[in-house]
Amino acid sequence: MSRALYIVCLLGLLSGLSACAEVKPWQKGHLARSHMAFETDPLESKFRQHVFQSKEAASGGYGVGGGGCGCN
Amino acid sequence: MKLLQWLVVSLFVIAPAAQAIEAGKTAPPIMLRTLDDKVVRLSDYSDKVVFVDFWASWCGPCKQSLPWLQKMQEKYGANGLQILAINVDTDPALARDMLKELNVNLLTLSDPDGKTPETYEVESMPSSFLIGRNGHVAVKHCGFSNSDRQALEHAIEAML
Numbered sequence: 001m002s003r004a005l006y007i008v009c010l011l012g013l014l015s016g017l018s019a020c021a022e023v024k025p026w027q028k029g030h031l032a033r034s035h036m037a038f039e040t041d042p043l044e045s046k047f048r049q050h051v052f053q054s055k056e057a058a059s060g061g062y063g064v065g066g067g068g069c070g071c072n
Numbered sequence: 073m074k075l076l077q078w079l080v081v082s083l084f085v086i087a088p089a090a091q092a093i094e095a096g097k098t099a100p101p102i103m104l105r106t107l108d109d110k111v112v113r114l115s116d117y118s119d120k121v122v123f124v125d126f127w128a129s130w131c132g133p134c135k136q137s138l139p140w141l142q143k144m145q146e147k148y149g150a151n152g153l154q155i156l157a158i159n160v161d162t163d164p165a166l167a168r169d170m171l172k173e174l175n176v177n178l179l180t181l182s183d184p185d186g187k188t189p190e191t192y193e194v195e196s197m198p199s200s201f202l203i204g205r206n207g208h209v210a211v212k213h214c215g216f217s218n219s220d221r222q223a224l225e226h227a228i229e230a231m232l
Contacts, residue, residue: 024186024189024190024194025189025194025195025196025197025199026126026128026160026186026189026194026197027186028130028197029128029129029130029161029162032130032131033130
């Protein structure tokens, strides 16, 4: 086996040992709590997004729908 | 060194082969305890059409789906429909509170370890699987909204 292939395999394996773990849909109970949201007031958040959208001509990227549970 | 090389390569070769649970596949077995600690198996209802619904107290759409499921159980239970509501809360007390709040008394199983949703490869909450009398998944449904009600009810009716 070539040394290059061995190094590629080893690097791939090491990258899989990172601390990032996938949170499954049924494990999002803590993430779905209201105090885990970036914005505490949904109405104010909507106004802010509207102003941002008008000024910057860009929108989105404010989190996930359905309270963080990955639904809808 | 040679052994280490083969070990590294074999870790890639023996990668877990994901077999998503889709319509037409055999439904994996279920054995869980109800909220009042009775053991229930999917095979107990082999003569029925089973609607397996994965839900949690923190899931917004589940607040809509559970009362609808209750209606379906009352409407089609006599025709052979059995709804198994699998709660995935780590604290089953949260499930009890929500069922009480929604006035729902479905057959509710508790899976705080999340082994069943892992087996069924649940992609979102809620997720549901309609299982026919042959033990095969007929319909897999992710999420829940008002527009889903009719299609799901038609699917249930067609199976009974």
